[in-house]
Amino acid sequence: MNRVEAAANTNNQLFIPYIVAGDPTIEVTIDLARVLEESGAHILELGVPYSDPLADGPVIQAAANRSLQEGTSLQTVIDTVRQIRAAGIRIPIVLFCYVNPILKYGLHDAVKAASEAGVDGWLVPDLPYEENDEMKKTCNEYGNVLISLVAPTSNERVKRIAKEAQGFLYCVSSLGVTGVREEFDHRLDTFITAASESSSVPLAVGFGVSKREHVARLHTQGYGAVVGSRIVKEIEKYETMLRDPNQRSKALLQIKTFVQSLVSS
Numbered sequence: 001m002n003r004v005e006a007a008a009n010t011n012n013q014l015f016i017p018y019i020v021a022g023d024p025t026i027e028v029t030i031d032l033a034r035v036l037e038e039s040g041a042h043i044l045e046l047g048v049p050y051s052d053p054l055a056d057g058p059v060i061q062a063a064a065n066r067s068l069q070e071g072t073s074l075q076t077v078i079d080t081v082r083q084i085r086a087a088g089i090r091i092p093i094v095l096f097c098y099v100n101p102i103l104k105y106g107l108h109d110a111v112k113a114a115s116e117a118g119v120d121g122w123l124v125p126d127l128p129y130e131e132n133d134e135m136k137k138t139c140n141e142y143g144n145v146l147i148s149l150v151a152p153t154s155n156e157r158v159k160r161i162a163k164e165a166q167g168f169l170y171c172v173s174s175l176g177v178t179g180v181r182e183e184f185d186h187r188l189d190t191f192i193t194a195a196s197e198s199s200s201v202p203l204a205v206g207f208g209v210s211k212r213e214h215v216a217r218l219h220t221q222g223y224g225a226v227v228g229s230r231i232v233k234e235i236e237k238y239e240t241m242l243r244d245p246n247q248r249s250k251a252l253l254q255i256k257t258f259v260q261s262l263v264s265s
């Protein structure tokens with residue numbers, strides 16, 4: 001069984017952090033992967049920075065820019081995963097990548113290289129479900145899953161996507177872009193109920209999940225929690241210390257304590 005599927009099926013309180021690879025450096029990304037694994041994360045969403053991140057809010061856009069200034073590319077992210085695995089970090093990794101860098105690299109070559117480096121799945125936010133056949137087939141050919149994303153739009157489409165989902169079904173809490181939110185779309189509960197009734201895999205909710213109460217509520221309802229911007233903001237806060245080898249471990253400890261506070265029951 002694929003490691004993302006295994007993690008999703010054995011943990012009914014999924015916690016899935018998202019960070020941008022190369023933010024603030026590739027070296028720190030490897031340390032952060034270990035910190036997130038130690039903090040109890042079940043699956044790591046590792047973002048490939050992109051110059052035109054349509055679905056991302058200001059926090060993640062800024063992180064992508066920091067990473068792009070470091071020269072991060074899909075290739076260096078694949079190389080980073082290889083280093084993460086060589087460091088003995090086993091957490092299942094889902095690569096978060098917009099479609100352009102994949103097409104530029106070559107879809108088949110990208111999935112093959114990533115799988116050989118230790119990637120377990122992909123999520124391509126701007127690849128419509130109706131056009132994902134080749135990506136899904138190639139992912140599955142290399143033992144990877146393609147994670148599907150559903151938003152609170154028409155229930156019929158949600159049901160169709162949910163039925164064929166792999167690993168876990170990523171339910172976007174509200175329309176718009178990523179970023180910390182106080183409240184969620186009022187249609188969230190009906191939308192998620194429709195999705196869970198049709199889904200053959202566990203659900204995880206993302207977009208705006210940024211407090212312990214948010215995570216606890218989702219876990220109580222039997223859903224996983226995806227947290228991106230709020231963790232990326234913490235990384236931004238400690239950027240200078242993370243860049244300084246003499247202060248890095250202190251910053252990593254602060255970040256670990258923060259992440260643990262999000263998931264502490």
Ligand SMILES: O=P(O)(O)OC[C@@H](O)[C@@H](O)c1c[nH]c2ccccc12
Pocket residue numbers: 018045047055056060096125177178179180181206207208209210226227228229230
């Ligand atoms: O940042 P938030 O509001 O916590 O949402 C998670 C999100 O960052 C992460 O899953 C993600 C990053 N980029 C995306 C693009 C589309 C969908 C989801 C994402």
